Amino acid sequence: xxxxxxxxxxxxxxxxxxxxxxxxxxxxxxxxxxxxxxxxxxxxxxxxxxxxxxxxxxxxxxxxxxxxxxxxxxxxxxxxxxxxxxxxxxxxxxxxxxxxxxxxxxxxxxxxxxxxxxxxxxxxxxxxxxxxxxxxxxxxxxxxxxxxxxxxxxxxxxxxxxxxxxxxxxxxxxxxxxxxxxxxxxxxxxxxxxxxxxxxxxxxxxxxxxxxxxxxxxxxxxxxxxxxxxxxxxxxxxxxxxxxxxxxxxxxxxxxxxxxxxxxxxxxxxxxxxxxxxxxxxxxxxxxxxxxxxxxxxxxxxxxxxxxxxxxxxxxxxxxxxxxxxxxxxxxxxxxxxxxxxxxxxxxxxxxxxxxxxxxxxxxxxxxxxxxxxxxxxxxxxxxxxxxxxxxxxxxxxxxxxxxxxxxxxxxxxxxxxxxxxxxxxxxxxxxxxxxxxxxxxxxxxxxxxxxxxxxxxxxxxxxxxxxxxxxxxxxxxxxxxxxxxxxxxxxxxxxxxxxxxxxxxxxxxxxxxxxxxxxxxxxxxxxxxxxxxxxxxxxxxxxxxxxxxxxxxxxxxxxxxxxxxxxxxxxxxxxxxxxxxxxxxxxxxxxxxxxxxxxxxxxxxxxxxxxxxxxxxxxxxxxxxxxxxxxxxxxxxxxxxxxxxxxxxxxxxxxxxxxxxxxxxxxxxxxxxxxxxxxxxxxxxxxxxxxxxxxxxxxxxxxxxxxxxxxxxxxxxxxxxxxxxxxxxxxxxxxxxxxxxxxxxxxxxxxxxxxxxxxxxxxxxxxxxxxxxxxxxxxxxxxxxxxxxxxxxxxxxxxxxxxxxxxxxxxxxxxxxxxxxxxxxxxxxxxxxxxxxxxxxxxxxxxxxxxxxxxxx
RNA sequence: GCCGAGGUGGCGGAAUUGGUAGACGCGCUAGAUUCAGGAUCUAGUGUCCGCAAGGACGUAGGGGUUCGAGUCCCCUCCUCGGCACCA
Numbered sequence: 001x002x003x004x005x006x007x008x009x010x011x012x013x014x015x016x017x018x019x020x021x022x023x024x025x026x027x028x029x030x031x032x033x034x035x036x037x038x039x040x041x042x043x044x045x046x047x048x049x050x051x052x053x054x055x056x057x058x059x060x061x062x063x064x065x066x067x068x069x070x071x072x073x074x075x076x077x078x079x080x081x082x083x084x085x086x087x088x089x090x091x092x093x094x095x096x097x098x099x100x101x102x103x104x105x106x107x108x109x110x111x112x113x114x115x116x117x118x119x120x121x122x123x124x125x126x127x128x129x130x131x132x133x134x135x136x137x138x139x140x141x142x143x144x145x146x147x148x149x150x151x152x153x154x155x156x157x158x159x160x161x162x163x164x165x166x167x168x169x170x171x172x173x174x175x176x177x178x179x180x181x182x183x184x185x186x187x188x189x190x191x192x193x194x195x196x197x198x199x200x201x202x203x204x205x206x207x208x209x210x211x212x213x214x215x216x217x218x219x220x221x222x223x224x225x226x227x228x229x230x231x232x233x234x235x236x237x238x239x240x241x242x243x244x245x246x247x248x249x250x251x252x253x254x255x256x257x258x259x260x261x262x263x264x265x266x267x268x269x270x271x272x273x274x275x276x277x278x279x280x281x282x283x284x285x286x287x288x289x290x291x292x293x294x295x296x297x298x299x300x301x302x303x304x305x306x307x308x309x310x311x312x313x314x315x316x317x318x319x320x321x322x323x324x325x326x327x328x329x330x331x332x333x334x335x336x337x338x339x340x341x342x343x344x345x346x347x348x349x350x351x352x353x354x355x356x357x358x359x360x361x362x363x364x365x366x367x368x369x370x371x372x373x374x375x376x377x378x379x380x381x382x383x384x385x386x387x388x389x390x391x392x393x394x395x396x397x398x399x400x401x402x403x404x405x406x407x408x409x410x411x412x413x414x415x416x417x418x419x420x421x422x423x424x425x426x427x428x429x430x431x432x433x434x435x436x437x438x439x440x441x442x443x444x445x446x447x448x449x450x451x452x453x454x455x456x457x458x459x460x461x462x463x464x465x466x467x468x469x470x471x472x473x474x475x476x477x478x479x480x481x482x483x484x485x486x487x488x489x490x491x492x493x494x495x496x497x498x499x500x501x502x503x504x505x506x507x508x509x510x511x512x513x514x515x516x517x518x519x520x521x522x523x524x525x526x527x528x529x530x531x532x533x534x535x536x537x538x539x540x541x542x543x544x545x546x547x548x549x550x551x552x553x554x555x556x557x558x559x560x561x562x563x564x565x566x567x568x569x570x571x572x573x574x575x576x577x578x579x580x581x582x583x584x585x586x587x588x589x590x591x592x593x594x595x596x597x598x599x600x601x602x603x604x605x606x607x608x609x610x611x612x613x614x615x616x617x618x619x620x621x622x623x624x625x626x627x628x629x630x631x632x633x634x635x636x637x638x639x640x641x642x643x644x645x646x647x648x649x650x651x652x653x654x655x656x657x658x659x660x661x662x663x664x665x666x667x668x669x670x671x672x673x674x675x676x677x678x679x680x681x682x683x684x685x686x687x688x689x690x691x692x693x694x695x696x697x698x699x700x701x702x703x704x705x706x707x708x709x710x711x712x713x714x715x716x717x718x719x720x721x722x723x724x725x726x727x728x729x730x731x732x733x734x735x736x737x738x739x740x741x742x743x744x745x746x747x748x749x750x751x752x753x754x755x756x757x758x759x760x761x762x763x764x765x766x767x768x769x770x771x772x773x774x775x776x777x778x779x780x781x782x783x784x785x786x787x788x789x790x791x792x793x794x795x796x797x798x799x800x801x802x803x804x805x806x807x808x809x810x811x812x813x814x815x816x817x818x819x820x821x822x823x824x825x826x827x828x829x830x831x832x833x834x835x836x837x838x839x840x841x842x843x844x845x846x847x848x849x850x851x852x853x854x855x856x857x858x
Numbered sequence: 859g860c861c862g863a864g865g866u867g868g869c870g871g872a873a874u875u876g877g878u879a880g881a882c883g884c885g886c887u888a889g890a891u892u893c894a895g896g897a898u899c900u901a902g903u904g905u906c907c908g909c910a911a912g913g914a915c916g917u918a919g920g921g922g923u924u925c926g927a928g929u930c931c932c933c934u935c936c937u938c939g940g941c942a943c944c945a
Contacts, residue, residue, distance in 0.1 A: 217862080217863095218861095218862060218863070218939075218940080221861075221862065221940085222861095222862090222939095222940060222941085225861075225940080225941060226940095226941085228941095228944065230944070230945085232945080249945085250944095250945065251945060252944095252945065253945080264945090306943085329943095330943090331943045331945090332943085332944095332945075333943080333944065333945090335944085336944045336945080337944070337945065340945095341945050342945085343945085344945090348945070349859095349943090350943055350945075351945080353943095417944075417945090418944090419944050583939080583940095586940080587940090657870085657871090657882085657883070658870065658871085659870060659871055660871085663864095663871095664938075664939090665870070665871085666869090666870075668869075668870060668884070670869090670884055670885075671869085671870065671883065671884045671885090672884090673883090673884075674882085674883045674884055675883075677883095677898095678883085728870095728871075728872085728882090729871095729872070729881090729882085731882080731883090732871090732872070732881065732882035732883075733881095733882080734882095735882055735883075736881080736882065739882090799878080801877075801878050803877085803878090803925080803926070805925075805926090806924095806925060806926045807926090808878060811878075832912090843925090844925060845925090846877090846925050846926075848877060851877055851878095852877045852878080852926085854877080854925050854926060855925090856925050856926095
């Protein structure tokens, strides 16, 4: 397989080994196997038209190093790749060019696959998956049917983020500072019928599950904050003007209730119309209307200035019995808690600000535990004052006592709230998974359940919606009818009405539906039989997150058309042992996937309850100027060009050498020379100018003790560093070893062999090539990983630094087990040291064996 | 504003439990080789004083603990990431 070229001709070496690996299926993962398994996974790439960038290269080099290393360590390694190919950019491109998104996707995938192969990653390409493949999204739809059956999917007409430029609705998470995350277009609120997934039902478990994960702390903290668990109390306030009606609020500081001097409800609160008195109606209506038109930006980020309007009504503070005014203000959010609060301006900054602005009374009902009258608002926990029978209790005691007190009255209880919202799970787009449901009338729904029998499973509470005054029922398709494929359409242009292009496909949309088989014929045709019912398909499609929520399971069994994954394969491979991808997915993808995984766990599909045990985020590669790479800045480095000039082994090695894998690091095009010289220098140590194995390489054991010791130190360091993903220092260590080899007169074949094994995960092409040229006959990719021999690591002499009063004054070479007294004598005999001891008394001696001797004098 | 991570030569970055700060690489300087350029090789390269030996200073800034601090503690400044009226 090797060549006879005298030069380090990476342009011929690299493609040749890539072809060899492919033709001989070297990296195919097979199961079952006697070997222990190791599953390393990259985050699902979106095959964009732009192709691979350096960030991809860094990500995949890290995982490839781990995969190759683990293989050499004797593991059966599963290292797959696939395509998260539904989504907006492809559809937008299709809209622009008139090409079918399917064709755009296919072209992009081809580009990506070719580029991936050109960086030499050892994926098992036979397990490639694609979310847009009906054989794949059939199971995405299957999972959705389970969510539906479990009552975890529902439909709601609610104000959502509508982006006019993208012609679609966005999830909360896709809106950043009032602009779309993709493209930065302005967004507005608009009510639309939406599918929503009840992720909040899993809030507690998603929070709990974080504890045992080997994830970056920052990511765990972000998820924790996103879930935002908050313990507090719900309390119902009577309304003076509306006897019998209650206003329910949520507070985390029920101990401050004696200081509640007014109430605030969100502009969208359902009680607004009834609370509003005639005198206030004009003002209130104007305010509510204005709030509805405000963008998120205006309402939160920029306008910290409090606004609000008095409704004219009053609540009765249940603690004091006093009437307090009810205001409307948009600093209270309808989507959190109950959409209403009791305002305690003395002990809450926001309420304080509002009270000052509108001249509402401010009371002091909490004092610090150590007394005093701090400036208001005082928001720390403390001791209750001016609080009737509760005066004197601490915040903690007060909360418990008041919860019990209000519970006894039937007007309150302790409760928990989450910032986490249910997951908006629909897009008004073409290029996504269709929902496998049919909208039918109430009567047909009942009839269909009878007809279909066990073929379909529905939630206890039917999912319904009202379109143009007509009520519709969501009837699931039978699992046997999956996948529900996308119809061919003329145009992918968004309708702009909030409906997807699918809404224009009348024959696909309006159908006669058979509930038990899932068959359909266009409604324009005659009804095929009595059990067929009139239905309308769902025009929304699923968001891009859907396909990436469970793909790590499909790699275990990518071609199975009977089930999502064979349980035996699942038992063997399990979930990924290491998951590598960018920190930008810290909350969204990683939270959604955990949610789906827990649902799959609950219905017995997967035995483990978390998908990603160990997570690693690679850092971003910045441009030369230290700024984020972007076309507009003109600081983008193109991997193809680097590979053309230096080869992919050099690129891979340099990406690792740049700095810690998790750190943000600037790309420096000059530095790559050093890494290239390293590889070429290695080549020249092994191959002479005739193209033969260099005469410097000799048979037999290593003769040079210094080289031998360094070799074993290197084995030790490289192994430990790969395990901990400290890949930058691995490269340094290999350079140190090569420098030593270069200095030596001769080097043993065995030393070179081991060196190549250590290098192989990082620079596999040159390692394979030199290995072969050396005449090695076994496979470097699976040859057992070298082990450091502890006997070879021992040194006869160690360097001990001698300090006087903490300052280095000399050094000694001593045997490691030299007694302290002897070392001290040697130090005193040292001329330089003596100069600093003369005329002074030795007060203390600190000796760290083999490291340092500190003589304290005075 | 809140939470978190970080600040080490001209540059990217190394530094077990506190124990030679600056490994490795880039760049730079000098020399060798070369018609030249490039490439390669050798030596040097934290700052300051000094011919040198040697010494002083030095890990954002200030204070502290310690025989000894890049590393531990307190304060300040700066950079980056996340959250941002969640009651």
